[in-house]
Amino acid sequence: DAGVIQSPRHEVTEMGQEVTLRCKPISGHDYLFWYRQTMMRGLELLIYFNNNVPIDDSGMPEDRFSAKMPNASFSTLKIQPSEPRDSAVYFCASRGTGGRAALLTDTQYFGPGTRLTVL
């Protein structure tokens, strides 16, 4: 498996523009997580999905952020309008559920991240 795939790897945009980050989870995984990493706040969970349904979005900073998962193999995180304080590295992670090797299945596997810079 190719692992979790994120695109783009780098994004530079101007304040006020819409930004869309994309994620393809590992095939067969039914959980998908979006994280944001900054120097000041560390790694923060923004939202996660189970079977394409948003379960907990309490970490989403504000209404400018939205996430969707239209199917099991694709998710987007959108920021509209973007602001300089949104500059961060955004990670997507996925994991499976249960099975005989439950722990390994339940492990979160991270993508390489998207480095977002908002000017």
Next chain:
Amino acid sequence: GEDVEQSLFLSVREGDSSVINCTYTDSSSTYLYWYKQEPGAGLQLLTYIFSNMDMKQDQRLTVLLNKKDKHLSLRIADTQTGDSAIYFCAETYPDNTDKLIFGTGTRLQVFP
């Protein structure tokens, strides 16, 4: 609230042992994890320990768990330059085991 704390930096000489420490808040976590993040990459699961264990060894890695003090440590024997990275400990949320709480991360620098 939930909080996982780590020291920010550790510098060691190549060949020495490294010990990265972590304190966590939720004593009911079933598993505790160590992740490694290399520059420009995502987090990679390094090892884990089940909460009913005191120690787990995996090649050069030794994880020690002190549940009484809520203290977790990762020891890397014979540290190599390739071990230079940021190391995160993580525990599950007390009310939702789907979610992980990550520590602040410890940047390990290995010098020759």
